[in-house]
Amino acid sequence: MEETGLRSAIPMEQLTDSQRKAVFHVDGPLLVLAGPGSGKTRVITTRIAALINSGIRPHNICAITFTNKAAEEMRERVAAFGAAGGVHISTFHSLCVRILRRYADGAGVKPNFSIYDEREQLGCMKEAIKACQIDTTNFAPARMLAGVSSLKNDLETPESVAEYADDYFTKNLARIYASYQKILENNNALDFDDLLVRTAFLLRDRPEIRIELSNRFRYLLVDEYQDTNHAQYQIAKGLALEHGNICATGDPDQSIYGWRGADIGNILAFENDWPNALVVRLQENFRSTPNILELADILISINMKRKQKALIPTRERGADVVIASYSDEKAEAEAIAGQVSRFAEQGGNLNEIAVFYRVNSMSRVIEEAFVQRQIPYQIVRGLEFYSRKEIRDMLGYLKLAVNPADDVAFMRAVNTHPRGIGKTTLDRVGVYASGKGVSLCEAAGQAGGIDSVGKGAQAKLIGFADMIEGFRKDVNGPVAPLMERIFTESGLVAHLESTGEKGDTAIENIGELINAATFYDENAESPSLLDYLQMVSLYSDTDAYDSEAPKVSLMTLHAAKGLEFENVFIVGLEDGLLPHERSRDSEDELEEERRLFFVGITRAKDNLHISYARERIFRGQYLRTVPSEFLYEVGYSPYAAEDDLEDDEFDESFSQVDTESELGGRKFRIGELVGHPKFGIGRVVEFHNMGASSIVVVRFNSGKTKTLMVRYARLSRIGAE
DNA sequence: GTGAATCATCTTTTT
DNA sequence: GATGATTCAC
Numbered sequence: 001m002e003e004t005g006l007r008s009a010i011p012m013e014q015l016t017d018s019q020r021k022a023v024f025h026v027d028g029p030l031l032v033l034a035g036p037g038s039g040k041t042r043v044i045t046t047r048i049a050a051l052i053n054s055g056i057r058p059h060n061i062c063a064i065t066f067t068n069k070a071a072e073e074m075r076e077r078v079a080a081f082g083a084a085g086g087v088h089i090s091t092f093h094s095l096c097v098r099i100l101r102r103y104a105d106g107a108g109v110k111p112n113f114s115i116y117d118e119r120e121q122l123g124c125m126k127e128a129i130k131a132c133q134i135d136t137t138n139f140a141p142a143r144m145l146a147g148v149s150s151l152k153n154d155l156e157t158p159e160s161v162a163e164y165a166d167d168y169f170t171k172n173l174a175r176i177y178a179s180y181q182k183i184l185e186n187n188n189a190l191d192f193d194d195l196l197v198r199t200a201f202l203l204r205d206r207p208e209i210r211i212e213l214s215n216r217f218r219y220l221l222v223d224e225y226q227d228t229n230h231a232q233y234q235i236a237k238g239l240a241l242e243h244g245n246i247c248a249t250g251d252p253d254q255s256i257y258g259w260r261g262a263d264i265g266n267i268l269a270f271e272n273d274w275p276n277a278l279v280v281r282l283q284e285n286f287r288s289t290p291n292i293l294e295l296a297d298i299l300i301s302i303n304m305k306r307k308q309k310a311l312i313p314t315r316e317r318g319a320d321v322v323i324a325s326y327s328d329e330k331a332e333a334e335a336i337a338g339q340v341s342r343f344a345e346q347g348g349n350l351n352e353i354a355v356f357y358r359v360n361s362m363s364r365v366i367e368e369a370f371v372q373r374q375i376p377y378q379i380v381r382g383l384e385f386y387s388r389k390e391i392r393d394m395l396g397y398l399k400l401a402v403n404p405a406d407d408v409a410f411m412r413a414v415n416t417h418p419r420g421i422g423k424t425t426l427d428r429v430g431v432y433a434s435g436k437g438v439s440l441c442e443a444a445g446q447a448g449g450i451d452s453v454g455k456g457a458q459a460k461l462i463g464f465a466d467m468i469e470g471f472r473k474d475v476n477g478p479v480a481p482l483m484e485r486i487f488t489e490s491g492l493v494a495h496l497e498s499t500g501e502k503g504d505t506a507i508e509n510i511g512e513l514i515n516a517a518t519f520y521d522e523n524a525e526s527p528s529l530l531d532y533l534q535m536v537s538l539y540s541d542t543d544a545y546d547s548e549a550p551k552v553s554l555m556t557l558h559a560a561k562g563l564e565f566e567n568v569f570i571v572g573l574e575d576g577l578l579p580h581e582r583s584r585d586s587e588d589e590l591e592e593e594r595r596l597f598f599v600g601i602t603r604a605k606d607n608l609h610i611s612y613a614r615e616r617i618f619r620g621q622y623l624r625t626v627p628s629e630f631l632y633e634v635g636y637s638p639y640a641a642e643d644d645l646e647d648d649e650f651d652e653s654f655s656q657v658d659t660e661s662e663l664g665g666r667k668f669r670i671g672e673l674v675g676h677p678k679f680g681i682g683r684v685v686e687f688h689n690m691g692a693s694s695i696v697v698v699r700f701n702s703g704k705t706k707t708l709m710v711r712y713a714r715l716s717r718i719g720a721e
Numbered sequence: 722g723t724g725a726a727t728c729a730t731c732t733t734t735t736t
Numbered sequence: 737g738a739t740g741a742t743t744c745a746c
Contacts, residue, residue: 422722
């Protein structure tokens with residue numbers, strides 16, 4: 001490393017005092033509490049450069065990011081300082097894969113383990129529940145999977161759960177958990193959570209390995225610390241235990257992954273964990289205009305479980321935040337598309353625009369409006385490419401070649417296209433395999449000994465097993481050529497070629513996959529199919545987002561974390577959507593939804609446009625919506641605004657929210673949503689029908705419960721029946 | 722053994 | 737309204 005070059009690469013004079021402190025505090029624990037737009041990313045990358053500058057080898061530095069995309073960006077920035085190679089920058093999950101492969105024995109895994117995605121996990125879970133002879137109506141696979149996941153994030157094992165389980169549900173969950181683990185183990189597979197659990201246990205149980213790792217990673221940086229779960233927390237702590245050189249950065253106000261086991265407590269406990277920690281607060285905001293920050297501040301201040309914290313603007317005042325309502329979600333999308341078009345006509349770069357929404361399915365209307373106006377856009381979404389059938393088929397062959405114990409991959413591969421091996425045959429192979437205690441692939445190879453299977457099917461099974469065996473020989477070379485080979489030899493191309501247009505796009509997609517593999521082969525240190533597969537399993541389409549491309553970015557509020565845009569649209573500010581209805585029952589979850597909105601707001605640099613639709617299509621039909629309570633909280637009164645709709649060019653037929661006169665018999669049902677001019681939105685808890693003096697008890701979203709005289713309370717009925 | 726047709730279920734956010 | 741599981745006809 002050329003020291004002078006590096007030194008001059010750090011623009012120290014541009015750093016604030018707090019930033020400088022965070023950058024140059026080299027040894028010992030450091031906590032950077034960084035508000036949105038405080039230049040945190042820059043501080044981290046500059047800090048890495050400063051560490052190297054002070055004589056620490058890049059090889060001894062490990063930075064952990066929340067997403068692969070963030071890792072990639074950090075690599076680029078560090079590379080710009082001239083310190084590219086050597087520094088380990090990855091997510092927790094990728095780091096764990098590397099550790100588990102390196103110390104497979106100590107961790108009790110085989111290095112060629114498969115990593116199961118959500119779909120595969122679900123399949124195993126269904127099997128696990130069946131094996132326990134438990135009815136799936138009360139123990140839905142998806143719910144059980146979520147349950148097991150949160151147990152794993154808390155580092156609970158099936159045994160530890162069984163020990164404390166004292167109710168019917170938990171006891172069964174423990175059994176299901178055990179059975180699920182057994183299935184994964186038989187398949188030589190780990191799920192996402194296992195990667196963390198195994199690593200955490202490895203660090204806990206094998207101090208000599210832990211110390212070896214501390215020598216390797218002598219400086220640890222963990223970004224987005226507020227979103228670490230217990231397992232990740234233990235891993236970070238374990239890695240830093242020896243030397244205490246841990247730098248954690250984050251912002252409790254931006255914690256939006258509580259549902260995934262993330263614990264804000266981790267960041268709040270940092271100072272207890274590391275008593276000699278230096279705490280640096282970055283409160284200045286260099287990103288957004290005061291107009292935007294004031295709104296963000298009002299909103300986040302409503303959260304009760306929070307340390308009060310300032311959001312200090314540094315920029316000049318700019319444009320006011322716009323809060324708009326539209327007649328329905330199509331009008332909302334068209335209005336945005338219209339504004340984007342005008343922006344583009346005036347020569348604006350579309351990569352300065354983003355649209356955020358709460359749930360992925362909301363992207364569709366926006367897309368349609370953009371397509372209509374021919375506006376280029378990119379969707380930053382979790383699933384897309386790798387969930388396509390043909391891609392999963394190819395990956396099935398590949399996974400099977402690396403890990404023949406993987407029965408899920410076997411079933412996937414064997415069923416890619418008709419090859420004369422049908423359901424009945426596979427059932428019989430399954431019986432044989434479990435009887436002998438071998439994998440399906442192995443059983444297929446021994447098909448000659450399965451008497452229940454006919455001669456013709458036996459030959460086909462053996463042929464299939466031989467083919468896979470042939471692929472296995474090339475597992476250690478580059479990936480792309482093997483993919484090509486599998487594609488033709490498996491007969492998949494021939495099959496797709498014969499299926500017309502659909503087959504053609506499938507072939508193109510696989511071509512795309514092979515291209516990506518070629519890129520991998522050229523860039524990986526030592527390419528192998530195993531490494532490729534384990535990386536690909538952790539890669540999501542979110543990571544394919546291109547911030548340079550002149551396209552509007554569409555993404556969920558969750559995906560927006562860590563990004564910034566000149567112009568931001570946040571859509572669907574409606575009750576049940578943001579806050580999401582599944583967050584309705586707990587105050588903690590409501591606060592998390594509020595933080596989510598806060599994250600969205602603080603992504604905007606110059607212009608922020610927040611909107612809601614008064615009607616939205618849901619399950620095929622239009623339903624009246626209720627404006628989000630968050631809008632009231634930031635001082636906006638939707639109903640007043642809706643009275644004066646002249647400015648709303650997209651509104652043709654707006655009708656005011658149901659008024660008293662429309663309430664008919666003025667009877668309310670328990671659970672019904674009502675609006676009150678002063679108390680806001682609430683649900684009817686009790687209704688006593690006493691004619692003209694009927695009484696209604698309403699629990700408002702503010703948490704207050706009020707008993708009201710129907711005659712006097714100006715209650716409006718909201719939402720459609 | 723295969724493919725089409727029907728029925729049922731469920732619908733947050735992500736590594 | 738989309739996806740998956742099951743059933744039915746060939």
